Amino acid sequence: MVNAHPTGGWFIHGPARPGRLRLICFPHGGGAPAEFARWSRRLPGVEISAVQLPGRGSRLSEPVLTRMGEVVAEVAEVLPTDAPYAVFGHSLGALMGYEVTRQLRRTGRRLPEQLIVSGFPAPSTPRTEPPIHHLPDDDLLTEVAHRHGGLPTGILDDPERKATVARYLRADYQILETYEWRADAPLPVPLTAFGGREDTIGADALRAWRAHVTGEIDLRCFPGGHFYFRQHQAMVLRALATVTRTAVPGDRAA
Template sequence: MKPRATSRWFIRGQARPGRPKLVCFPHGGGSAAEFVRWSRRLPDVDLSAVQLPGRGSRLSEPVLSGMAELVAEVVDAMPTTEPYSVFGHSLGALVVYEVTRELRRTGRRLPERLVVSGFPAPSTRRSEPPVHHLPDSELIGEVDRRHGGLPPEIAAHPELTAMVARYLRADYQVLETYEWRPEPPLPVPLTVFGGRDDAIGEAELRAWQEHVTGAITVRHFPGGHFYFREHEAVVLRALAAVVRTTAAVNRAA
């Protein structure tokens, strides 16, 4: 299966017309490729993933290091003519939230459901010291210490270290310079995924409740911050069920 670009911002998995649409937003330092691969195991979902500049097929482009600019660019390119749900992991969860708020401000179609993963509620105050100012090797080492998930060969090759640090630094600058501003809760159903062994606690995940009007669902999986890599089949079955059920309920309404 060769992914297809619906725009430079969105890489699409296997086209499945008529199936529920899911748009995935990657974690800090992530790219669309990891999530597009999920399409093979989600035959009932028409999946696409956000490709941020500075990585993957957009490696040569300037990175974005501010939330406002990033959200404006994504919203401008976001396909919202048909019903869709969104999934965001870690930094991607925060971006999904801010993108949805901007879609509401501009009168665009909102997602049928938000699925946020591995990230505390946006109003939660961050306690970890910032890392985006660190030298390349220290930045990569600290991010790996906190969350894991970075291949060990990155540190062994200076060119690879510099390439990865470039977009990882930009993503962490987006996160670490973000300031939450109160707005009315979103009228969108919300599901929270998290790893049981992640450092993000139950209270931080359940605090997402204040950001939506309806009751949220919290689902825990075995594993740490990247629980979906450790137990991909189980997680993707749960994700597919959420997306399918949401689409079916909305069609019946």
């Protein structure tokens, strides 16, 4: 069972588990937070809250956000840091989780016990793919499917659904394609990088996250492509359970 957050709809929650480590999940571009909240069934050791951005799901009528700065400011404002927590982000969600963590440090808030990034190169890595957020809907969706797959079946055959998905995918790609990394001190947070062995984002790109934290990183690669966690969910969630168990609660305020 998943539930919308009572204040503003910013989170979709798994079952409440008082006293357990909270796992904040940032979905990939176009991703549904409910997919990550459902991980609760196989992760009884954590309490999951997945970020739901405006313009999708129960927030479909709200204006989308199109700049990373907007996302970071809004999410950091509502993210619960009163108790120990970890952050997981996949693809664009990894970049969002990282930037939100940097914002929390700037404002003196409690930092996560663990930052888990998935399927995304280090933020300082120059982008080489041409921008696509300006493309017409059909072309945008076709290019997204070509790059990563993962689009709902039959979406191009349903005009209303196609327009809805294209709207928030366009916003997500605009966030990514207008993002500019700004150098700052490495984060004093343990970092684990997950990835698929058949993904175009390889182990070297994941290892490059080492430059963005003060300690070593834990690299874990799984069979599968960009959405490896769908192809091998049980294996991935066992690894995620291990990683979150090693997060020792404590005060990591900067």
